[in-house]
Amino acid sequence: MRxxxxxxxxxxxxxxxxxGDRLAQSVTDELAxxxxxxxxxxxxxxxxxxxxxxxxxxxxxxxRLSAAIDTVTNxxxxxxxxxxxxxSYSGLFxxxxxxxxxxxxxxxxxxxxxxxxxxxxxLVLEHAVRPLFAYLRAVVVPxxxxxxxEDWGSGGDAYTDALPGRVRRAGAELAALMETRxxxxxxxDDVAALERGLADLRFD
Amino acid sequence: MQFGVFTVxxxxxxxTGGRTPTERERIKAMVAIALKAEEVGLDVFATGExxxxxxxxxxxxxxxxxxxxxxxxxxxxxxxxLITTNDPVKIAEDYAMLQHLADGRVDVMLGRGNTGPVYPxxxxxxxxxxxxxxxxxxxxxxxxxxxxVDWEGTFRTPLxxxxxxxxxxxxxxxFVWHGSIRSPEIAEQAAFYGDGFFHNNIFWPAxxxxxxxxxxxxxxxxxxxxxxxxxxxxxxxxxxxRKNSQDAVREFRPYFDNAPVYxxxxxxxxxxxxTPLTVGSPQQVIERTLAFRETVGDYQRQxxxxxxxxxxxxxxxxxxxxxxxxxxxVLRKEFARGRxxxxxxxxxxASLRAAREVPVP
Numbered sequence: 265m266r267x268x269x270x271x272x273x274x275x276x277x278x279x280x281x282x283x284g285d286r287l288a289q290s291v292t293d294e295l296a297x298x299x300x301x302x303x304x305x306x307x308x309x310x311x312x313x314x315x316x317x318x319x320x321x322x323x324x325x326x327x328r329l330s331a332a333i334d335t336v337t338n339x340x341x342x343x344x345x346x347x348x349x350x351x352s353y354s355g356l357f358x359x360x361x362x363x364x365x366x367x368x369x370x371x372x373x374x375x376x377x378x379x380x381x382x383x384x385x386x387l388v389l390e391h392a393v394r395p396l397f398a399y400l401r402a403v404v405v406p407x408x409x410x411x412x413x414e415d416w417g418s419g420g421d422a423y424t425d426a427l428p429g430r431v432r433r434a435g436a437e438l439a440a441l442m443e444t445r446x447x448x449x450x451x452x453d454d455v456a457a458l459e460r461g462l463a464d465l466r467f468d
Numbered sequence: 469m470q471f472g473v474f475t476v477x478x479x480x481x482x483x484t485g486g487r488t489p490t491e492r493e494r495i496k497a498m499v500a501i502a503l504k505a506e507e508v509g510l511d512v513f514a515t516g517e518x519x520x521x522x523x524x525x526x527x528x529x530x531x532x533x534x535x536x537x538x539x540x541x542x543x544x545x546x547x548x549x550l551i552t553t554n555d556p557v558k559i560a561e562d563y564a565m566l567q568h569l570a571d572g573r574v575d576v577m578l579g580r581g582n583t584g585p586v587y588p589x590x591x592x593x594x595x596x597x598x599x600x601x602x603x604x605x606x607x608x609x610x611x612x613x614x615x616x617v618d619w620e621g622t623f624r625t626p627l628x629x630x631x632x633x634x635x636x637x638x639x640x641x642x643f644v645w646h647g648s649i650r651s652p653e654i655a656e657q658a659a660f661y662g663d664g665f666f667h668n669n670i671f672w673p674a675x676x677x678x679x680x681x682x683x684x685x686x687x688x689x690x691x692x693x694x695x696x697x698x699x700x701x702x703x704x705x706x707x708x709x710r711k712n713s714q715d716a717v718r719e720f721r722p723y724f725d726n727a728p729v730y731x732x733x734x735x736x737x738x739x740x741x742x743t744p745l746t747v748g749s750p751q752q753v754i755e756r757t758l759a760f761r762e763t764v765g766d767y768q769r770q771x772x773x774x775x776x777x778x779x780x781x782x783x784x785x786x787x788x789x790x791x792x793x794x795x796x797x798v799l800r801k802e803f804a805r806g807r808x809x810x811x812x813x814x815x816x817x818a819s820l821r822a823a824r825e826v827p828v829p
Contacts, residue, residue, distance in 0.1 A: 318734040322733050462652060
C-alpha cells in the first residue's frame with residue numbers, strides 16, 4: 265500500500281515535517297502489525313512553491329509538480345500537515361489542493377494534522393482543514409492531530425493523551441481505513457479513460 | 469499543409485515603455501498583419517472573437533470581409549467563433565455571406581470561449597456550455613445543408629420553414645474546425661461529424677496535446693470517417709525570432725514577463741521548455757515546429773500567434789517577414805518529406821466542391 269505525506273512546513277527542518285514523519289511511522293507500524301507492507305512518499309510543498317504559483321498562473325503543472333500530484337492521486341491514503349497561518353491552513357497548503365483535480369480525492373482516506381505555536385490554534389483542524397477535505401469528498405479520520413510547540417516537550421495528563429498517543433490513535437484510524445478500502449487498479453491509459461467517459465455523449 | 473497566423477486581438481500596453489494602441493490602431497494593425505500574411509506567402513489568417521476589453525474583435529466577419537476584399541489567396545478563418553453564445557442562425561448567415569464575398573476562401577473554427585461573463589451577457593448559462601455547443605452546432609449544420617429547416621431545441625426559439633440566406637457558396641458549407649484545449653467532449657464532437665480538430669496547444673505541454681489529438685483520431689475512425697491518420701488536425705504555435713537567438717530572447721523577455729495569460733508566472737526558459745513557445749533563431753523555430761509532427765502525427769494546419777502582449781506592429785511585421793521568407797518555405801519542404809501520400813490536406817472550398825461533384829460509384 266502507498267501512503268503520501270503532504271507537508272506544508274516552510275523551515276528546514278520543520279516541525280510540520282517532523283509531525284508528518286511521526287504520523288507516517290505510526291501508519292507503517294499499524295499496517296505492519298496487520299501484515300501489510302506500506303511504502304511512504306513525502307511531498308514537501310516548500311520545494312514546489314514556485315511551481316504551484318506557476319500552475320495557478322498558466323493552468324498547467326510544471327513536471328515536478330505534476331509528479332507530486334500523481335503521488336497524491338495514486339496514494340491509498342494521505343497524511344496532510346500544515347502550519348497554522350492567520351487562523352487557517354497556510355496559503356501554500358491550500359494552493360496545492362487548489363491545483364489538484366477536485367475529484368481525485370473522492371473516497372480517499374485522509375489524516376489531517378497541523379502545527380502551531382500554541383494549542384489555542386488547535387481547532388483550525390476542525391474549522392478549516394476538515395471542511396476543506398469534506399468538500400473534496402475525502403474520508404477524514406476522526407482524530408486530527410495538532411502539535412503545539414509545547415507538545416514536543418510535555419507528557420499527557422488526566423484529560424489529554426500526549427502527542428505520541430494522539431499520533432498512534434490517528435495512525436491506527438488511517439491504517440484501518442486504508443486496509444478496508446478496495447485497492448485501486450493500476451493507472452489507466454489516459455486516452456482510454458477519456459474514451460470511456462465519452463460513451464454516453466451523443467451528438468446526433 | 470497550411471501555415472498561417474491567428475490573433476487574439478488584445479489591446480495591451482507595450483511593456484518596454486511604449487504606448488497602448490487605440491482600438492482603431494489595433495484593428496488596423498490586425499488588418500495589416502493579415503495583408504502581410506498574404507504578402508509573405510502564408511495560407512491562413514484567423515481572428516479571435518471577444519466581447520470584453522481589452523480585446524477588439526467582436527465582429528469577425530466585418531473584419532474578414534474587409535480583408536477578403538484586399539487579398540486574393542488568403543484563407544480567412546476564426547480562432548474561435550463562439551458556438552455557445554452566438555445564435556447559430558446568425559453564424560450560418562454571416563459565414564455564408566462571407567463565403568460569397570471571399571469566393572470561398574473561408575472556414576470557421578468553433579469554440580466555447582474562455583470568459584465566464586460572456587454567457588450571462590448573451591443570456592446563456594455557462595454550466596450548459598457543452599450542451600450549447602452540441603445543440604447550436606447541430607442546428608448550424610442543418611441550416612447550411614438543408615434549404616428549409618423546421619427545428620425545435622432547448623436553447624433558442626423554434627424555427628418553422630426557415631431558410632438561412634444566402635445559401636452556402638456552390639452549396640458547400642464552410643469547413644469547420646473545432647477548437648479546444650482541455651475538453652474531450654469537443655474532440656468527440658469533431659470526430660463525430662468528421663470535422664477538423666484544432667488543439668490550441670500554445671500554453672500547454674506536448675503530452676497533453678498528444679492525448680487530446682490521439683483521442684480525436686481514434687474517435688474519428690470509430691465514427692467511420694476513415695483511418696485515424698485521415699483525421700484533420702491543426703495546431704497552434706508561438707514564436708519570436710531574430711537572426712541571433714540571444715537577441716530574440718533579450719528583445720522578447722519583457723513582453724513574455726508581462727504578457728496576459730502567463731506573465732508574472734514561470735520564467736521564459738521554463739515556459740519555452742514546457743510549451744511550444746520558441747524564442748530564438750529561425751532555425752530553432754524550424755526544428756521545434758517540425759517536432760510537433762512527432763507529437764500528433766502528420767497534420768494539416770499550423771497557425772502561429774505572432775502579435776500579442778503589446779508587441780508593436782512594426783516588430784510583428786518584421787516577424788512575419790522572417791516567418792514567410794525563412795521559416796515556412798523550409799517547413800513546407802520538410803513536412804512534405806516522409807509524409808505518406810494518402811494523408812489528406814486540409815479541406816478547402818475547392819476540394820470540398822470537387823469531392824461533392826465526384827459521382828459516387
